Amino acid sequence: MRHRLLVFLGLKAVRLIVLLFAVSLIAFMLVSHSPIDPIQAYVGADAIRVSPEQRLQIAEYWGLDKPPVEQFMRWVSAVARGDLGTSMIYRLPVTEVIQERFLNSAALMGASWVLSGVIGFAAGVLAAMKKDTWIDRIIKWYCYTLASTPTFWLGLLLLIVFAVWLGWFPVGLGVPAGVLAEEVTFADRIGHMILPALTLSIVGISTIALHTRQKLVDVLESDYVLFARARGESGFRLFWRHGLRNIALPAVSLQFTSFSELFGGAVLAEQVFSYPGLGQATVEAGLRGDVPLLLGLVLFSALFVFMGNFAADLTYRWIDPRLGGGAVR
Template identity: 65%
Template sequence: MQVKRMVSYFFGKCMRLAVLLVAVSAFSYILVNNSPIDPVQSYIGADMTKVSPEQRANIAEYWGLNEPPVQQLFQWGKNLLQGDMGTSLIYRDPVAGVIAERFLASLALMSVAWVLSGLFGFTFGVIAGMNEGSWMDKLIKGYCFTLASTPAFWLGLLLLMLFSVWLGWLPIGFGTPAGILAEEVTFSDRLRHLILPGLTLSIVGLANIALHTRQKLVEVMNSEYVRFARAKGEDGLTLLRRHGLRNISLPAISLHFASFGELFGGAVLAEQVFSYPGLGQAVVEAGLGGDVPLLLGIVLCSTVFVFAGNTAADVLYKTIDPRMRRGEV
């Protein structure tokens, strides 16, 4: 019975994902198709004045841009079902290859930011919640409120000026040192270039986790069962371990996994500031260049990424809280 329920659950999730991908693809294509950017002009670039109308027509025909928009969308969908995501107009390479190369860089960046923001956000929230009303609580709340209203690109520029320009401790940008062959780049080189963009994303992302965890912990500590535990002589870390952590971990996990969308959006800004070669930088270039195949491919991958985060949160929620498996809440 349990296996049947799990199969039904994941089948429903897969159906929702399929419907979501179709809707997102159609909506994204409509937006790109109605943008003022001319893909042919973006493809030609600075040599636009040297290209005749006949050559423009040949380029449009080669890329299928002379077909009606609906036919272009259906042809793209047909090719996608056959495993072909198309060819990027900007990079002149298959979209799947461009995304695979950029996704690894973005995944490393977002993984570092996601882990750090979760650990430090949860820790700060617990410290503030256990010391409600103290100077430490006020300091953490003020810090988090400031971060919550701070744009990622502004913080990235500030860190770039401080640690790269003024102090010279870290590289000023890019994912690897300039002028070095790919096979000569070491792990430490990649790590040094990852520090600043990862730090930017993690600092911005921890505010919501910390504030949410603090609020939930304050509610738990003011509950009747915790007051009863205090009356029995429990206090401090004993109260937190027996009654606090399990109750505050559920909403923290759900919120942290659901933040995948915000994490990807922040990565777009951070990668632009630091010229980091990830999906965020690619999606900006695809949007400005009218590269429809690449843009739609990245949109699909980011949709699956965010959906996977939400699904993981649901699964962990059911695993941690037995009442969710029994359908009691």
């Protein structure tokens, strides 16, 4: 068992290394062919007062005067040492920027991930148990509608209704404007996070709900469930004994593999609500040509999605050890 666990972890480590290298190479190639001039983005409004000699000095300082292959190799060697470089926008190490922004994004994505998973699973179970009734039709209509709804549009709608018209929540940002950091309370942070979290969770409900409904419908129409019904089992007892375990594994896998969609949705939601997380930092880094920060965020997002899939594999083997040959218990 321990040997199988080590083999499993070893294969995952190799895949992670290959994934990060491939993502780094592709991201670097895209950035190097981007029409945005990083030096121009760096100097900003002072471009008129910057002489050609100063531009050369800036390019030499950031290593932008080197051939792309040499830039990539220098960057890879620095990353291997744990150095992601310095952000051209924030003038801070990339690791510090990611760490600070990730704390905000983790709270936002964590809350929306839990809400979408729990509500989506419950809605899918309810729709399957009430198949072809008005409850089932309402849930399916809700899911199909939201599955085709852009995240930014829903965020703008919630912002207009609950922040502008009703005034129940702040318009944006992560903390109240004009308040010192030490004076910001936990309630203030929660209040500013509610609308972005609702935006992500409402959109994420549809996938897990529709998937859970279809899986449970298949289970309820199987032969062994029909036999259980013949023995007098019904309702919640039937679902608990014969349905839950069969639909839990696909639901868990789908929920963990939704990390990529969650991160992509967070980019749009944070931009709409001006929420200071990784999503907003990614947009700023792309628009302002902050190559070190953009590459660092790409690496981190790839690692984030990989860890979601890895957690799904571990959970799979914990729920049903037969899938891993008893490797994880």
